[in-house]
Amino acid sequence: MPAVPPTTTPTRRNEQHRCAKCGSRFEVSHTADPLDAYVTIEVSCPCCHAQTAVSLPRGADKDLRVENLPGTEPETGVGD
Numbered sequence: 268m269p270a271v272p273p274t275t276t277p278t279r280r281n282e283q284h285r286c287a288k289c290g291s292r293f294e295v296s297h298t299a300d301p302l303d304a305y306v307t308i309e310v311s312c313p314c315c316h317a318q319t320a321v322s323l324p325r326g327a328d329k330d331l332r333v334e335n336l337p338g339t340e341p342e343t344g345v346g347d
């Protein structure tokens with residue numbers, strides 16, 4: 268994992284959301300104030316690139332990052 272640059276960046280917050288289309292989980296990170304009013308912001312799913320509406324604090328879209336969360340869906344039925 269790359270280290271966070273040692274600068275005076277605002278606190279980043281990570282929130283997990285799920286794509287409404289393909290069901291993939293992804294992480295949305297932003298620097299908005301979580302105490303601010305939440306608004307609906309459309310983000311692009313890192314998996315299928317569908318526009319998915321998520322609820323984020325106002326201003327989160329100014330510095331928004333969407334990252335895929337790998338390997339979170341348990342696949343059953345695989346024997347050894």
Ligand SMILES: [Zn+2]
Pocket residue numbers: 286287288289290291312313314315316317
């Ligand atoms: Zn998707």
